[in-house]
Amino acid sequence: MDHKKCQFIMEDGSQCGAYSIKGKTLCFSHDPESAEAKAVAVKNGGSSKEIRVDTSLEPIEMNGAGDVVKLLIKTINEVREGKLDPRVANTIGYLSSHLLKAYEVASLDTKLTEITAIFATRQTPSRRICNEEY
Ligand SMILES: [Zn+2]
Numbered sequence: 001m002d003h004k005k006c007q008f009i010m011e012d013g014s015q016c017g018a019y020s021i022k023g024k025t026l027c028f029s030h031d032p033e034s035a036e037a038k039a040v041a042v043k044n045g046g047s048s049k050e051i052r053v054d055t056s057l058e059p060i061e062m063n064g065a066g067d068v069v070k071l072l073i074k075t076i077n078e079v080r081e082g083k084l085d086p087r088v089a090n091t092i093g094y095l096s097s098h099l100l101k102a103y104e105v106a107s108l109d110t111k112l113t114e115i116t117a118i119f120a121t122r123q124t125p126s127r128r129i130c131n132e133e134y
Contacts, residue, residue: 006030065103068096 006016006027018027021034028034060071075092078084 062099065100068100068103072096 004019006018006020006029007025008016008027008030010016016027016030018029020027021031024031028037060067062068062071072093075084075089079086079089
């Protein structure tokens with residue numbers, strides 16, 4: 001038996017084959033003392049790769065900048081209370097800034113349409129006057 005290799009015998013009767021921990025006869029996976037450390041490593045490894053929201057969040061209705069303010073206040077409080085992963089909150093903040101920009105552009109678009117309509121009504125009578133003069 002190779003003493004540098006884990007001496008754990010698998011279900012099929014073969015030796016594990018992984019390198020054993022220095023000064024031990026079993027590998028990291030099969031050493032009972034390492035089991036807890038491994039569980040923590042797997043948990044940490046898993047959580048760093050995947051960001052999850054533990055509870056499904058209610059869909060929210062957004063009808064303007066006021067709703068974005070409410071959402072941001074709610075998100076800030078949830079991070080402070082430890083209910084929301086700061087990385088998820090960061091994404092919400094990022095998307096909120098895009099939403100605010102979109103509201104701003106939509107608002108400017110509406111104002112431009114209104115201004116254009118005002119100019120259109122003002123120009124029509126003045127043209128008529130010009131036409132009547134000639
Ligand atoms: Zn092993």
